[in-house]
Amino acid sequence: MTLVDAVRSKWYRIAGVEASNDERRRLLELGLTPGTEVCVVQEVPFGDPLIVQVRGARLALRKREAEWVKLQ
Amino acid sequence: MGKATVAANAQGRKRPLTVCLVGMPNAGKTTLMNALTDSSFYTANYPGVTVTLASGRSKPRYGSEELIIDLPGISSPASPSPEEELACKVLDGQDDTIRPDALIVVVDATQVERHLRLASYVARCGKPMVICLTMTDLLPRMKLTLDVQKLEHALGVPVVEVDARSGKGLAKLMQLVREAAQRQFAMQKLAQIPQDPVAAYDALSALLKSSGALSTLHPGIADEVTNKIDAIVLHRWFGLPIFFLILAVLFASIFWAAQPLMDIVDTAFTYTQAFLAELLPPGFLTELFSEGIIGGVGAVAVFFPQIMILLFLMTFLEDTGYLARGAVLVDRPLAFLGLHGRSLVPMLSGFACAIPAVLAARTIPTARERLLTIWVIPLMSCSARLPVYSLLIAALFTGRKSWIAGLVLSGIYFTSLLAAAFTAGLVSRLLAKRHRRSLSLLAMELPVYRMPQLRPILKLTWARSSSYLQKAALPIITVSAVLWLLSNYGYLQYRYIARTSLEQSFAASLGQLLEPMLEPMGADWRVGIGLISAFAAREAFVSSMALVFRVAEEDENTREKSLLECIRAARLESSGKPLFTTSTIIGLMCFFFFSLQCASTVAVVRHETSTRFALIQLAFYTSLGYIVAVLIVQGLRLTGFA
Numbered sequence: 001m002t003l004v005d006a007v008r009s010k011w012y013r014i015a016g017v018e019a020s021n022d023e024r025r026r027l028l029e030l031g032l033t034p035g036t037e038v039c040v041v042q043e044v045p046f047g048d049p050l051i052v053q054v055r056g057a058r059l060a061l062r063k064r065e066a067e068w069v070k071l072q
Numbered sequence: 073m074g075k076a077t078v079a080a081n082a083q084g085r086k087r088p089l090t091v092c093l094v095g096m097p098n099a100g101k102t103t104l105m106n107a108l109t110d111s112s113f114y115t116a117n118y119p120g121v122t123v124t125l126a127s128g129r130s131k132p133r134y135g136s137e138e139l140i141i142d143l144p145g146i147s148s149p150a151s152p153s154p155e156e157e158l159a160c161k162v163l164d165g166q167d168d169t170i171r172p173d174a175l176i177v178v179v180d181a182t183q184v185e186r187h188l189r190l191a192s193y194v195a196r197c198g199k200p201m202v203i204c205l206t207m208t209d210l211l212p213r214m215k216l217t218l219d220v221q222k223l224e225h226a227l228g229v230p231v232v233e234v235d236a237r238s239g240k241g242l243a244k245l246m247q248l249v250r251e252a253a254q255r256q257f258a259m260q261k262l263a264q265i266p267q268d269p270v271a272a273y274d275a276l277s278a279l280l281k282s283s284g285a286l287s288t289l290h291p292g293i294a295d296e297v298t299n300k301i302d303a304i305v306l307h308r309w310f311g312l313p314i315f316f317l318i319l320a321v322l323f324a325s326i327f328w329a330a331q332p333l334m335d336i337v338d339t340a341f342t343y344t345q346a347f348l349a350e351l352l353p354p355g356f357l358t359e360l361f362s363e364g365i366i367g368g369v370g371a372v373a374v375f376f377p378q379i380m381i382l383l384f385l386m387t388f389l390e391d392t393g394y395l396a397r398g399a400v401l402v403d404r405p406l407a408f409l410g411l412h413g414r415s416l417v418p419m420l421s422g423f424a425c426a427i428p429a430v431l432a433a434r435t436i437p438t439a440r441e442r443l444l445t446i447w448v449i450p451l452m453s454c455s456a457r458l459p460v461y462s463l464l465i466a467a468l469f470t471g472r473k474s475w476i477a478g479l480v481l482s483g484i485y486f487t488s489l490l491a492a493a494f495t496a497g498l499v500s501r502l503l504a505k506r507h508r509r510s511l512s513l514l515a516m517e518l519p520v521y522r523m524p525q526l527r528p529i530l531k532l533t534w535a536r537s538s539s540y541l542q543k544a545a546l547p548i549i550t551v552s553a554v555l556w557l558l559s560n561y562g563y564l565q566y567r568y569i570a571r572t573s574l575e576q577s578f579a580a581s582l583g584q585l586l587e588p589m590l591e592p593m594g595a596d597w598r599v600g601i602g603l604i605s606a607f608a609a610r611e612a613f614v615s616s617m618a619l620v621f622r623v624a625e626e627d628e629n630t631r632e633k634s635l636l637e638c639i640r641a642a643r644l645e646s647s648g649k650p651l652f653t654t655s656t657i658i659g660l661m662c663f664f665f666f667s668l669q670c671a672s673t674v675a676v677v678r679h680e681t682s683t684r685f686a687l688i689q690l691a692f693y694t695s696l697g698y699i700v701a702v703l704i705v706q707g708l709r710l711t712g713f714a
Contacts, residue, residue, distance in 0.1 A: 023513060026148060029269045031185065031273065033269060033274070042303065044306045047308075048403075051302065056180075056182045056183040058298065060413075062515075
């Protein structure tokens with residue numbers, strides 16, 4: 001499953017990020033590395049982007065970007 | 073640092089240290105900068121690139137005065153934006169202008185891992201550094217504790233906890249910075265963290281875990297306050313209504329609150345003009361200066377209060393943390409059009425004035441989305457068009473109720489938004505066929521909500537608005553001087569240049585030269601003069617129309633009335649038919665809607681992009697305005713409207 005399928009307010013562990021090099025690197029830099037705990041905290045109008053909590057930071061990820069984040 | 077320098081430093085140095093603030097965006101650098109310098113810093117554009125740097129002296133209460141430079145925030149040293157690139161160049165010692173003696177790495181205490189990753193990159197550059205922990209007041213909100221001593225020991229770098237708002241820890245910070253600058257550089261543990269993101273995070277987690285500096289590495293949900301506010305302002309159903317409500321308040325303040333201030337500026341310039349005409353000896357230069365330059369600058373300066381209020385409110389919203397949420401709310405529709413959530417601020421600003429809007433586009437991370445945003449900004453109905461529309465609408469709906477005018481005006485604003493959306497969608501799809509999809513990520517950090525501090529906001533508002541004045545001043549002065557010359561001087565019988573009436577001026581000749589082009593849109597050379605002078609600032613159209621039709625009344629209300637009467641009475645010289653017919657007026661409104669008639673905007677776009685981009689944009693919108701105007705006028709005539 002990916003971050004898009006995550007249930008709101010539930011914590012998951014990241015398995016990996018699957019995207020092209022630059023995009024993958026950018027998400028990893030934000031702290032979305034394998035083994036990290038992540039949680040979708042908020043739904044927004046249009047259902048896109050997702051608001052996620054990771055390593056103490058609150059991030060907005062487009063659905064397209066969240067799909068690259070695979071969960072364990 | 074060599075031994076000689078260390079010795080010199082020990083014997084009471086004369087030169088202040090250059091200290092750079094480094095950190096990720098939202099780390100609290102700006103707040104720290106404000107605290108260290110008491111908000112008395114200068115912002116200047118870095119030569120060659122579109123990066124604004126703030127620099128100032130630290131206050132004496134924090135020890136000897138040092139030069140503090142706030143470097144742009146770095147989120148990704150691996151793939152830097154132009155702003156980040158400058159910061160990285162300074163860190164690498166490749167920059168000739170800024171050579172820091174020491175660095176303050178600003179680290180958000182609630183996101184230690186993420187921020188220390190950047191700190192490890194900075195440590196590798198080998199400059200003396202001190203880590204400054206900010207946002208420590210938020211730790212209890214997140215049920216976290218942090219042991220500074222243990223952290224310092226684990227990292228091998230001096231760490232100091234500050235509260236920039238109360239000033240706590242700042243004197244210690246500056247003391248540590250001075251000590252660090254004098255010490256021989258030693259390889260710290262922090263510099264041994266690998267740079268690959270996965271390995272870096274793993275190493276940092278392990279390091280922090282073994283140090284026991286943090287009560288927990290996984291703080292979970294952000295602080296309760298942020299959580300609760302986000303649940304409301306990003307709510308599925310309430311999110312957008314709240315957003316539009318905030319926008320409505322924003323626009324109401326831009327248009328209504330600014331009005332009395334705008335009147336003051338207007339009056340001030342009128343008096344200055346009259347005063348200078350009295351004071352200076354009569355002659356060509358006096359007239360050029362008081363009528364041409366002061367008059368022209370005044371026409372644009374009228375919008376300064378509006379721009380200041382806009383920038384103040386934008387900065388305020390930015391500081392609360394809401395603006396980032398606004399970008400999130402509109403990202404979906406904007407991304408569909410090929411724009412970015414961050415295009416929101418530039419596009420909103422475009423309703424006041426295109427110049428601050430183009431400058432605000434700098435925050436958009438990818439070049440393509442930034443250029444596309446700048447491309448559509450001139451479509452947003454800026455306030456310089458307002459006087460033009462009011463005049464034309466009044467001429468169109470003679471004697472009808474005023475709510476019709478209001479309705480038409482709102483319609484124009486809304487249509488301008490639609491036109492910008494349509495243009496963006498079209499251009500991005502045309503380009504998508506030719507260019508490979510470039511990297512476009514939202515991946516944006518949402519800062520925690522904080523109560524903004526007034527003083528720094530006022531300071532920043534002033535810095536941003538005066539940068540607007542600097543940008544716009546030269547083109548406005550040049551164009552208004554040239555237009556004044558053109559409309560007051562002409563070729564008369566035996567003299568090449570002579571003071572003359574408007575009908576015989578160069579502007580009139582130019583208008584007559586353009587008449588074959590103006591004829592299809594139902595206009596004549598007199599309207600042509602108006603259109604030419606509108607290039608200095610669109611609302612100059614109104615004043616030049618008054619000049620053309622010789623409306624010389626001082627009082628503003630009767631002046632507008634008599635201008636309207638003159639406009640209604642105006643006849644075409646060739647046929648004697650009315651000049652301002654329904655079709656002509658609608659055609660003119662269409663022309664003003666599309667046309668990029670603003671020398672200052674062209675100049676600023678050129679500075680922010682390239683000469684080629686600015687010229688193509690100018691040609692595109694001006695010809696688009698012309699073509700649409702001609703089509704509308706001819707179409708209306710065919711369907712029976714005069």
